Amino acid sequence: MKAIVEQYAKGEFRIDRPEVVISEESFKLNIEAGTTYEGSFTVESKNDIPIKGMVYDSRYLLRFETHSFVSRRFEVKFSFNATCLEAGQTFRGHINVITDGGEKRIPYDISIVEPYVKHKEDKIDDLFKFAALAEKSWKEAVRLFTTGEFRRTFIDNDNHTRQIYESLLASHSVDQAMEEFLVMVHKKRTVTLSVSKSEIDTHMPDETMQITIEINKNTWGYTMSEISSNAEFIIPGKKTITGDDFTGNICQLPVYISPEHVPEGENRGSIIIENIYQRIEVDIHLTKPLKDRPNQEIRNKRRLLKQSNIKLTQAYLDFRMERLSLNEYVSTSIDALKTLVEMEPEEDLYRLGIMHMNILAGDFAKVEQEFLRIEADVDRSLMSNQQKCYYSYLRSMVLRDEETIEKTANMIRRNFRTQEPKMFYFWLLLFVDGEMTEDSATLYRELSSMFEDGENSPIIYFEICEILNSNPLLLKKLTPFEITAIKWGIRHHYLSDEVQSEFVKLAGKNADFNQQIFDILKQIYDKNENVLKKERIRRQDKNNEYLRYSKSEKKDKSKAPEDKILADGIKDKPTDIDEGLSEEFGIHFMDEEDGDAKEEKRPAAKAESVMKAPELSSAAEFAEHYHVTGGQPESPESAENYVRREQENEEVLHSLCSMLISANKLDHKYHRFYKAAVLKSMKFIGLNECYIRSMNHSRYDLIPASVLMYLNYKNTLNEEELAYLYANVIFNKAEHMKIYH
Known part of the structure; x- marks a missing residue:
């Protein structure tokens, strides 16, 4: 300035x-x-x-x-x-x-x-031009179909067209909605399909064969048809076909004929092509000569062979799991082996199996005779590799000298690496290979390798469970191998609590939702919970008996330690789980707000024991009398075990909820886990929201006050979920009067 x-x-x-x-x-x-x-x-x-x-x-x-x-x-x-x-x-x-x-x-x-829809350099100002674009580039037309420009240009000025448009857009498929819209406004014809042949006759193939069904469509446009079959031996090459599967107006649908699934004689089946407009059936007539099918006698023989082999494996597993004595194992196995010898007398492997059982039973006279017969009558150079290895294994069992055992182990090991069936050679190696019998880590790696190579024998799963039971810390990861073995062990009740505990810890660290891991955790949780429920009922029953006498005693400010322990054990009202159990066992808990106990319904035996209880003057006297006359006092070990089981099952529940919340699993079938976690006051981000979302929204079950208090402070529920929450609070306002107001 x-x-x-x-x-x-x-x-x-x-x-x-x-x-x-x-x-x-x-x-x-x-x-x-x-x-x-x-x-x-x-x-x-x-x-x-x-x-x-x-x-x-x-x-x-x-x-x-x-x-x-x-x-x-x-x-x-x-x-x-x-x-x-x-x-x-x-x-x-x-x-x-x-x-x-x-x-x-x-x-x-x-x-x-006039309004128009702009596509690249073109102005589309009428539905004829839009239909021309759809015929030329269906995907571009679908993209424009849902825009505000399209609605403003073609829809908003006509009430009838607007109603059609809005109702079609409410469907699941935008492509189908646009197809029907163009048909409704008379800008194209409905796409219909037809087949060149409605019946196909073919011969019975020796192996899986492919035939082709030609499908034609009458015009351009969107079509989506589901393909299915009403016969097991007819397998469609595709489950669905769309416009992308057509070259011009023709689609070549591959169909496979599987001879293994064809019933006896002359057979018919159909390929079904179905969409919202049509249902087309193409009949396939297949003739199979009767001579190609094994007769009933052969099928029975195969079935009996399979059953006998299963019986052998099951007897072996039961013996190893100490569910059969040695005599029972030998007897069961010999019966199965004799059946196999009758059906396949040319197979000497079964006779060696009988000799094996005789060795285990200590019947060395029969064993010696069989050895002499083999030495005299059998040319060992003509024996199969399996027979040679098994024979050498049996000799080492009888002779028991280190040189014979070492030679046998080397022979079996060579065949195990190069020959099939690997499971047979592995089973023999288990008892002669020192490295496998003494080093659990080596055996573990070998079992894992066999599983990865496709072996699926229960013996593999038994052996891995045996290793883990002896050293649970070897369970360090959860691959499909460990998961399958643990699932087998739990199903056959051959997995220790320590191994299950290690599994739960590893499962809790799993970042992704794995259905198999979840199913195992659920099985562990349900098994533990069933045991714990009975224990909770027993303890609650004792608390109720104690309350019966303590109500008549005046409360002293300085409670005896024994009184305090019992009072602490009953201070909370029973949870929903306990209420369910109380109904099952006829137990009614007392109302804390009422000075008198409500009448308790108990089974006859329990009611009789209560009636015979002496009239005692104090709660302390009752407690003393109860421990003396009501049974043996609970040992510290028993109480400790109960607490430990509760803690372990909480860990299982924690892993379950962690997986469910991470994967956003909100189906009602998962609600019971969220509910248990809430009742146990577990801390998870999103637990309370998952509790609400997984509830049955057709009912108004009581929501815990802790959940309502949290959601009143902070929540991420959408409008529909909030509406249900408010309706639930209003429905149960007598229980939640403070929160309601």
């Missing part, structure tokens, strides 16, 4: 003015009826001197975001509202730009035009 005053004092009145440049000289706009147009232009100083200016419309039709400005470069934004205008109207005027660098006029010419 001082410099300007001094300049004027010297008589110098030069004023610097900006050189104004405007980006647009005029506007010629075509604006769709029913829309609001937004545009802009820039006012810029060419010599970098700030511009002071203002803008206004000569006809006040344009709405400016800002009327005045001071800037070296300023963007003038304006809009034109055509929402209530009709096509054909025109508006002319000019925009005045007044600045300290001069005044400018920008003329404009606005025409209101």
Whole structure:
């Protein structure tokens, strides 16, 4: 300012003015009826001197975001509202730009035009053009079909069309909705399918054979058909076909004929092609000669062979799990082996099996005779590898010298690496290979390798369970091998609690939801919970008996330790789980708000024992009498075991809920786990929301107060879930009066 005053004092009145440049000289706009147009232009100083200016419309039709400005470069934004205008109207005027660098006029010419949908450089202003686009590029048309431009251009001006459009968009498939829309507005024909042959006759193949069904469609458009079969031996190559499966208007559908699943004699089946418009059945007639099918006698023989082999394996496992004595194992195995010898007398492996059982039974006379017979009658060079290995194994069992055992182990080991069946050689190696018998880690790796190679024998799962039972810490990861073995061990009740505990710890660290792991955790939890429920009932029953006598005694401020322990054990009302059990066993808990105990319904035996209880004058006297006459006092070990089991099952529940919450599993079948976690006051982010979302929303079961208090403070429920929550609180307001108000 001082410099300007001094300049004027010297008589110098030069004023610097900006050189104004405007980006647009005029506007010629075509604006769709029913829309609001937004545009802009820039006012810029060419010599970098700030511009002071203002803008206004000569006809006040344009709405400016800002009327005045001071800037070296300023963007003038304006809009034109055509929402209530009709096509054909025109508006002319000019925009005045007044600045300290001069005044400018920008003329404009606005025409209101019919609405249209813009696709690349094309303007689609009628449904014929849209149908042409759909025929040319279906995906592009589907993208435009759901836009606001499409609705404004083709839908909003016709109530009937709008109703059709809105109802179709409510369907699951936008493609199907657009197909039906174009048909409804008569811009295309309905896509219908047909087959070149409605019946196909073919011969019985020796192995899986492919045939082809030709499907034709009558016009362009969207189609989605499900393919199924009503016969097990007819297998469609695709479960569904869409327009992408057609070349031109023809689709070649592959169908496979599986001879293994064909019933006896002449057979028929159908391939079914079904969509919302049609159901087409293509009959397939297949003839199979009777001679190709094994007769009933052969099928019975195969079934008996399979049953006998299963019986052998099961007897072995039961013996190893100490569920059969040695004599029972030998007897059962010999019966199965004799059956196998009768059906396949040419197979000497079964006779060796009988000799094996005789060795285990200590019948060495029969064993010696069999050895002599083999030495005299059998050419060992003609024996199979299995027979040689088994024979050598039996000799080592009888001789028991280290050299024979080592030779046998080497022979079996070579065949185990190169020959099939691997499971047979592995079973023999278990008892002669010192490395496998003495090193659990080596055996573990070998079992895992066999599993990865496709072996699926229960002996593998038994052996891994045996290893883990002896050393639970070897369970360090949960691959499909460990999961399958643990599942087998739990199903056959041959997995220790320690191993299950290690499994639970590892499962809790699993970041992703694994259905198999979850099923195992659920099985462990349910088994433990069934045991714990009975123990809780027993303990609650004792507490109720104690309360019966303690109610008549005046409360003393200084409680005896024994009284305090019992009181602490009953201070809470029973949970929903306990209530369910009380109904099952006829137990009714006492109301804490009432001074008198409600009448308790108990089984006859329990009621009789209560009636015979002596009238004691104090709770302490009752407690003393109870421990003396009511049974042996609970040992510290028993109480400790009970607490430990409760803690272990809480760990299982923690892992279950962690997996469910991470995977956002909200089906009602999972609600019981969320409910148990809430009742045990477990801390999970999102637990209370999952509790609400997994409830049966057709009922208004009582929600715990802790959940309501948390959700009242903070929640992420949507509107529908909140509506259910409020309705539930209102329905149960007698129980939640404070929260309700």
